[in-house]
Amino acid sequence: MDYEQIKYEKKDDILTITLNRPDKLNAFTGKMLSELLDAMDRSDRDDDVRAVVFTGAGRGFCAGADLSGGANTFNAENRGPVDPGLDGHRDGGGLFTLRLYESLKPTIAACNGPAVGVGITMQLAMDVRLASEAARYGFVFTRRAIVMEACSSWFLPRLVGPQQALEWVLTGRVFPAEEALRGRLVRSIHKPDELLPAAYALAREIADNTAPVSVALNRHMIWKMLGADHPMEAHKVDSKGIYARGKSADVKEGVVAFLEKRPAKFPMKVSDGMPSFFPWWDERAFK
Numbered sequence: 001m002d003y004e005q006i007k008y009e010k011k012d013d014i015l016t017i018t019l020n021r022p023d024k025l026n027a028f029t030g031k032m033l034s035e036l037l038d039a040m041d042r043s044d045r046d047d048d049v050r051a052v053v054f055t056g057a058g059r060g061f062c063a064g065a066d067l068s069g070g071a072n073t074f075n076a077e078n079r080g081p082v083d084p085g086l087d088g089h090r091d092g093g094g095l096f097t098l099r100l101y102e103s104l105k106p107t108i109a110a111c112n113g114p115a116v117g118v119g120i121t122m123q124l125a126m127d128v129r130l131a132s133e134a135a136r137y138g139f140v141f142t143r144r145a146i147v148m149e150a151c152s153s154w155f156l157p158r159l160v161g162p163q164q165a166l167e168w169v170l171t172g173r174v175f176p177a178e179e180a181l182r183g184r185l186v187r188s189i190h191k192p193d194e195l196l197p198a199a200y201a202l203a204r205e206i207a208d209n210t211a212p213v214s215v216a217l218n219r220h221m222i223w224k225m226l227g228a229d230h231p232m233e234a235h236k237v238d239s240k241g242i243y244a245r246g247k248s249a250d251v252k253e254g255v256v257a258f259l260e261k262r263p264a265k266f267p268m269k270v271s272d273g274m275p276s277f278f279p280w281w282d283e284r285a286f287k
Contacts, residue, residue: 005032007057008039013050014203015043015105022058027066028118033092037099044104047269050207050215052103053199054126055110061135064117065093093118093150100125101151101223104216104270106206110199111135112192116174121150124159127219128202131177131186132195138174158226160184211250211266213273217241224281237280244275 007018017039019026043049056062100107100122107126115123116138123129139156141148148156148169157165164183168175180186190198206215221241225234245251250268257264 001035001038003035003039005029006035006039008042010046010049013048013207014200015046015049015052017043017052017054019054019056019062022056022060024066025060025063025114026056026058026119027063028093028122029066030092033096036096040099040103045271047212047271049105050212051106051108051203053108053110053196053203054123055196055199056112056115058113059134060113060119061109061111061115062117062119062122063114064119064140091149093121096122097125097150097152097155103219106203106215106219108199108203110195111137111177111186112195114138114174116140117144118150121148121152121155124150124152124155129186130195130199130202131180131189132192133177133189134192135177135180135186135189136174137168137177137180137185138172139169140172140174142170143172208263211254211264211268212270213248213250213266213268213275214245216270216274217245217278220279240277240280241275244277248273 003020005019005021007016007020009016009018017036019032021027021029021032043052106128109123109126109129110132111123111129112132113134114136116136117140120137120139139148139152156169160168160183168183177186177189181189188198221234221237225237228234248268250266250273253266254264
């Protein structure tokens with residue numbers, strides 16, 4: 001796929017995906033969604049990609065949904081010849097966050113400016129969020145008479161707790177990066193010209209020191225266990241992981257490299273090295 005509304009740029013083993021509609025503050029469209037989904041599939045297939053950094057072109061990260069449709073922007077009945085109906089409609093932002101949730105690569109948000117609506121909710125499914133001093137956030141849904149989207153009613157309270165989630169969503173106010181940091185929405189705040197270097201430093205730390213298969217497994221263990229109802233579920237998966245990985249060439253290399261006091265060179269790849277028990281969860285048939 002040729003990309004028009006995002007940029008896909010790989011340098012060494014770090015991929016940068018840039019939302020690229022700077023004249024519209026990178027407002028989210030159906031085309032941008034299609035390109036983002038394709039980019040995620042492409043990234044997962046590429047063993048040379050060890051981490052993915054998301055950012056925005058120009059002065060914003062993403063201003064939310066493109067409102068050029070006016071009052072009918074959110075009316076599904078006006079989007080095509082077939083109305084999917086109440087049960088058939090699927091929110092575009094949710095399709096992207098669900099794809100992020102299933103990623104085999106770690107994802108890092110480098111929020112360079114305003115991020116409202118889907119501009120912030122898409123970041124909730126990313127593994128780490130860094131903010132520029134220029135970043136502004138807003139869960140503005142109640143001020144547009146709609147509801148939370150992009151699966152944010154699942155992600156947000158798990159990240160910041162229900163009280164903070166409720167305050168931000170019920171007021172719909174736009175707030176600065178400092179408040180996002182206090183509320184545990186972001187990991188750190190950086191000067192504008194230091195944001196991407198900080199994101200790349202984190203990505204580089206992952207890429208240079210870790211085993212790709214272990215990163216993919218541990219990422220899914222943490223995200224998937226957010227929905228488990230008992231620690232025994234984690235114990236069962238932990239045990240399978242230790243058993244399967246304990247026999248792997250990666251682990252042998254990791255131990256020997258540690259004993260020899262040298263950097264490890266892990267040989268296994270995500271494309272063909274995931275253990276037989278992965279995925280361990282039953283894929284649910286959603287209607």
